[in-house]
Amino acid sequence: MHAIEAESLEDTELDVPGDVPEAEVPEGAAPCTVSGPTALVADRVFAFLVTFLPPLAVGLALVLLGLGWYRLSAIELGLMLGMHLLCVIGVELGFHRLFSHRSYEAHRAAKVVLAVLGSMAFEGPVIWWAATHRKHHRYSDKQGDPHSPHLHPAGAWHVFRGFVHAHIGWIWVPASMRPPGWARYVTDLYRDSDLLKIQLSYFAWLAAGFVIPGAIGGALHGSWKGAFLGMLYGGPVRVFMMNHLTYWCINSVTHSRLGSRPYATSDRSSNVPLLAIPTLGQSWHNNHHAFPSASTMSHAWWQIDIGDWILRALECANLVSNRRRPAGHRMAKKKTYLPRSKMNHESDG
Numbered sequence: 001m002h003a004i005e006a007e008s009l010e011d012t013e014l015d016v017p018g019d020v021p022e023a024e025v026p027e028g029a030a031p032c033t034v035s036g037p038t039a040l041v042a043d044r045v046f047a048f049l050v051t052f053l054p055p056l057a058v059g060l061a062l063v064l065l066g067l068g069w070y071r072l073s074a075i076e077l078g079l080m081l082g083m084h085l086l087c088v089i090g091v092e093l094g095f096h097r098l099f100s101h102r103s104y105e106a107h108r109a110a111k112v113v114l115a116v117l118g119s120m121a122f123e124g125p126v127i128w129w130a131a132t133h134r135k136h137h138r139y140s141d142k143q144g145d146p147h148s149p150h151l152h153p154a155g156a157w158h159v160f161r162g163f164v165h166a167h168i169g170w171i172w173v174p175a176s177m178r179p180p181g182w183a184r185y186v187t188d189l190y191r192d193s194d195l196l197k198i199q200l201s202y203f204a205w206l207a208a209g210f211v212i213p214g215a216i217g218g219a220l221h222g223s224w225k226g227a228f229l230g231m232l233y234g235g236p237v238r239v240f241m242m243n244h245l246t247y248w249c250i251n252s253v254t255h256s257r258l259g260s261r262p263y264a265t266s267d268r269s270s271n272v273p274l275l276a277i278p279t280l281g282q283s284w285h286n287n288h289h290a291f292p293s294a295s296t297m298s299h300a301w302w303q304i305d306i307g308d309w310i311l312r313a314l315e316c317a318n319l320v321s322n323r324r325r326p327a328g329h330r331m332a333k334k335k336t337y338l339p340r341s342k343m344n345h346e347s348d349g
């Protein structure tokens with residue numbers, strides 16, 4: 001094994017370029033670098049599609065099923081779960097652990113495949129995603145965090161508002177979607193020509209995430225109806241499952257008052273075991289905020305981190321190397337089992 005020890009964010013902040021002028025960002029790196037009214041319209045269209053298309057697709061699938069237009073088969077379920085797995089691998093292992101945190105090194109082929117898979121997830125283009133996430137770690141649950149649930153006034157109604165903002169509302173807020181100077185966070189990624197090409201061809205990969213399951217469904221059923229069902233379940237219904245029900249809960253649920261906080265981080269991140277499997281380990285989110293540059297999210301034998309298992313398998317295939325892991329003595333130093341109420345009180349102060 002080639003795991004190396006990772007520092008915690010508080011010991012060594014993310015290596016985020018801070019003084020590089022935005023002019024260094026290549027021209028035409030749409031959709032992230034368009035500006036002015038065009039950018040606002042583009043962001044609103046994207047937010048509208050991400051918010052409403054998946055639930056509408058789920059409604060359509062249920063109505064057609066209820067009308068007896070089709071019978072749900074293993075093909076649709078397989079395409080939905082298979083595409084979910086591939087897209088979470090792309091986002092969690094690629095966008096998150098590799099590009100945002102550089103928690104391991106990847107062979108060029110693995111890097112490209114992970115970036116493409118993540119681009120099919122309907123969570124935005126790769127470099128924008130990493131910029132948003134690095135900003136989240138820099139300002140976690142403080143002013144500047146793009147999607148914290150804790151920046152609203154006190155009171156039950158505002159707790160609900162904060163939860164909705166963290167889950168999906170933030171993509172409707174220009175200051176969260178496209179904050180001034182955001183490109184400074186990812187100048188290293190803009191210099192990677194592979195990532196830049198994948199970023200610039202984002203909409204093609206987005207379409208591929210719908211067309212590929214449609215083609216497979218059509219081939220297996222031998223009909224256009226099968227192609228439509230494959231596209232429906234492998235495309236927008238899968239997006240609903242990943243973005244609305246599982247992976248986006250990282251922003252809302254694992255930064256809410258639910259879950260446990262074994263590490264005394266300066267934010268409100270928590271570990272939520274229920275989401276560990278569908279998020280490939282990301283819901284051990286307090287572990288992650290304590291040691292953001294570690295490639296593993298599991299700090300105990302019973303904390304399932306399928307993402308780490310996949311990285312170990314890729315390492316055996318020589319596609320991944322230099323996986324970072326939390327240093328044992330730092331884990332012990334940071335660990336605390338204070339009652340959650342006391343920790344929240346301390347954070348409030």
Ligand SMILES: [Zn+2]
Pocket residue numbers: 136140250255269285289
């Ligand atoms: Zn977080």
Ligand SMILES: [Zn+2]
Pocket residue numbers: 096100101133137288292
């Ligand atoms: Zn992270």
